[in-house]
Amino acid sequence: xxxxxxxxxxxxxxxxLAVGLAFLMVVLYQFFGGQLETELKNxxxxxxxxxxxxxxxxxxxxxxxxxxxxxxxxxxxxxxxNRADASEMENHAEREEIREARERGYGQAVRTSxxxxxxxxxxxxxxxxxxxxxxxxxQYTVAALLGGLLQPVLLVLIMVLILSGIFAxxxxxxIVKPLNELDxxxxxxxxxxxxxxxxxxxxxxxxxxxxxxxxxxxxQQQEFSIITENMSEGLLVIDKQTDLLxxxxxxxxxxxxxxxxxxxxxxxxxxxxxxxxxxxxxxxxGHRTELLQVQDGFCQLIAxxxxxxxxxxxxxxLLVDVTERIQxxxxxxxxxANVSHELKTPxxxxxxxxxxxxxxxxxxxxxxxFAGKIFDEAQRLIVLVGDVIKISQxxxxxxxxxxxxxxxxxxxxxxxxxxxxxxxxxxxxxxxEGGHIIHxxxxxxxxxxxxxxxxxxxxxxxxxxxxxxxxxxxxxxAEISVKDTGIGIPKPQQxxxxxRFYRVDKSHxxxxxxxxxxxxxxxxxxxxxxAGVSVHSEPGQGSEFILAWRGKK
Ligand code: ADP
Numbered sequence: 128x129x130x131x132x133x134x135x136x137x138x139x140x141x142x143x144l145a146v147g148l149a150f151l152m153v154v155l156y157q158f159f160g161g162q163l164e165t166e167l168k169n170x171x172x173x174x175x176x177x178x179x180x181x182x183x184x185x186x187x188x189x190x191x192x193x194x195x196x197x198x199x200x201x202x203x204x205x206x207x208x209n210r211a212d213a214s215e216m217e218n219h220a221e222r223e224e225i226r227e228a229r230e231r232g233y234g235q236a237v238r239t240s241x242x243x244x245x246x247x248x249x250x251x252x253x254x255x256x257x258x259x260x261x262x263x264x265x266q267y268t269v270a271a272l273l274g275g276l277l278q279p280v281l282l283v284l285i286m287v288l289i290l291s292g293i294f295a296x297x298x299x300x301x302i303v304k305p306l307n308e309l310d311x312x313x314x315x316x317x318x319x320x321x322x323x324x325x326x327x328x329x330x331x332x333x334x335x336x337x338x339x340x341x342x343x344x345x346x347q348q349q350e351f352s353i354i355t356e357n358m359s360e361g362l363l364v365i366d367k368q369t370d371l372l373x374x375x376x377x378x379x380x381x382x383x384x385x386x387x388x389x390x391x392x393x394x395x396x397x398x399x400x401x402x403x404x405x406x407x408x409x410x411x412x413g414h415r416t417e418l419l420q421v422q423d424g425f426c427q428l429i430a431x432x433x434x435x436x437x438x439x440x441x442x443x444x445l446l447v448d449v450t451e452r453i454q455x456x457x458x459x460x461x462x463x464a465n466v467s468h469e470l471k472t473p474x475x476x477x478x479x480x481x482x483x484x485x486x487x488x489x490x491x492x493x494x495x496x497f498a499g500k501i502f503d504e505a506q507r508l509i510v511l512v513g514d515v516i517k518i519s520q521x522x523x524x525x526x527x528x529x530x531x532x533x534x535x536x537x538x539x540x541x542x543x544x545x546x547x548x549x550x551x552x553x554x555x556x557x558x559x560e561g562g563h564i565i566h567x568x569x570x571x572x573x574x575x576x577x578x579x580x581x582x583x584x585x586x587x588x589x590x591x592x593x594x595x596x597x598x599x600x601x602x603x604x605a606e607i608s609v610k611d612t613g614i615g616i617p618k619p620q621q622x623x624x625x626x627r628f629y630r631v632d633k634s635h636x637x638x639x640x641x642x643x644x645x646x647x648x649x650x651x652x653x654x655x656x657x658a659g660v661s662v663h664s665e666p667g668q669g670s671e672f673i674l675a676w677r678g679k680k
Pocket of ligand 1: 579583584587611613614615616624625629630631632636637640641642643644645646647670
């Protein structure tokens with residue numbers, strides 16, 4: 128811009144100066160030309176008076192530097208010329224100025240020399256006797272004048288150009304400086320040309336619009352990332368080439384990816400066949416749902432195509448972590464199968480005994496014994512069904528109980544009281560230690576837990592052994608320990624005993640009337656109460672189960 132302004136200013140000023148100069152020269156030339164004419168007229172009139180009085184003699188005394196004076200007779204012969212020999216000069220009768228002078232008293236003519244460098248101005252005056260007095264003066268033509276003045280004119284022109292250059296440079300810088308110094312971030316603060324004000328106004332309005340649009344876009348972006356980042360479901364947005372456009376951290380977590388592949392295909396996140404198949408199908412325009420096996424479990428993939436003007440432009444993939452659901456379903460299926468199996472055994476026995484009695488294979492005196500067996504199996508069934516109901520209720524979390532203040536020591540005492548007879552039957556002594564601790568909890572569930580733990584302590588004990596329940600304050604809160612001197616549990620099985628229907632020794636468990644659900648109920652019940660159960664056991668020495676509330680009272 129500075130260059131263009133410079134060029135324009137320079138051209139205009141140079142042109143103005145050059146034209147001005149030329150114009151001035153022409154005016155001066157005209158002026159001096161007119162001056163010369165007047166001088167010639169005056170001189171002619173003075174000399175005419177002298178010639179009228181003294182004749183041609185008056186002209187002979189003219190000074191050397193005087194203008195050229197010529198006296199011509201009425202016939203045109205040259206009578207006198209102060210610059211040339213009159214006798215050698217040709218007849219002047221037909222010269223323009225002479226003819227005019229003869230006709231109307233004075234005549235004027237201008238003649239340019241052959242070289243065009245000079246022009247001669249003639250003024251002729253008719254005398255009383257008819258002779259004509261002519262005075263002439265030579266003047267340079269404009270071209271000659273310019274030619275003669277070429278050097279100084281060129282000098283002046285160069286100076287004019289230099290001056291124009293300096294002026295143009297300063298002017299252009301001065302014009303551009305305020306424009307360069309404009310603060311476009313704050314257009315209103317600028318003090319500059321009035322002409323720029325509308326432009327600054329427009330910039331300000333545009334900036335405001337851009338700012339508004341930017342903050343709206345930022346807000347939307349933030350809202351979007353807050354929503355997506357707080358979603359437990361994974362979200363992936365891909366383009367037509369399967370390249371990842373957007374994702375949330377849940378998606379990476381579910382797919383087990385550590386970092387998002389920058390500008391890479393979504394297929395690098397999961398290379399399984401079902402995933403690839405779903406992506407192909409969704410990019411072909413179809414809606415798909417697929418169950419995927421991922422690193423730590425399962426996820427439900429819901430894929431929808433994104434259409435733009437009727438064409439598939441990409442896809443949105445939603446990943447729902449269904450590991451827990453699948454595990455729960457598997458567990459339930461396994462549990463149902465186990466329950467059916469566990470129910471079948473006593474039912475088969477009951478049915479068998481009844482059949483034998485019905486067929487009359489049992490002697491009258493043995494019927495009581497068989498009836499007792501049927502009763503035992505039926506009792507086993509009742510206990511089993513009872514345990515199944517308890518565990519199902521804990522699973523569903525729909526227990527009709529409410530929390531209350533429970534004296535843990537007293538509750539443990541009551542349980543030991545209930546187990547007094549079976550313990551005595553097995554020759555196991557029961558002990559209660561510790562002190563009274565009041566705890567806000569669900570009493571029926573606590574009783575169920577303690578009953579199962581103490582019953583196990585008795586069941587898996589030895590003749591003359593003991594079960595000791597201790598109520599105490601642990602590191603984090605209340606604790607109840609159930610310690611026995613029984614057979615103990617081998618280390619590798621200690622983790623598994625809480626699984627449904629898991630028994631270390633199946634036949635022994637059945638023998639002592641176990642269902643394999645007791646510790647499972649303990650674990651679920653403890654979780655329901657916000658507590659945890661741990662086990663410490665040495666085979667042959669005994670086991671200790673600790674029910675502990677963490678971070679509470
Ligand atoms: P069960 O009805 O068979 O007793 P549980 O779920 O209560 O089922 O216990 C699971 C298994 O853990 C038992 O079969 C037994 O092998 C073992 N077990 C539980 N408690 C004890 C204990 N106090 N001492 C030794 N083994 C135990």
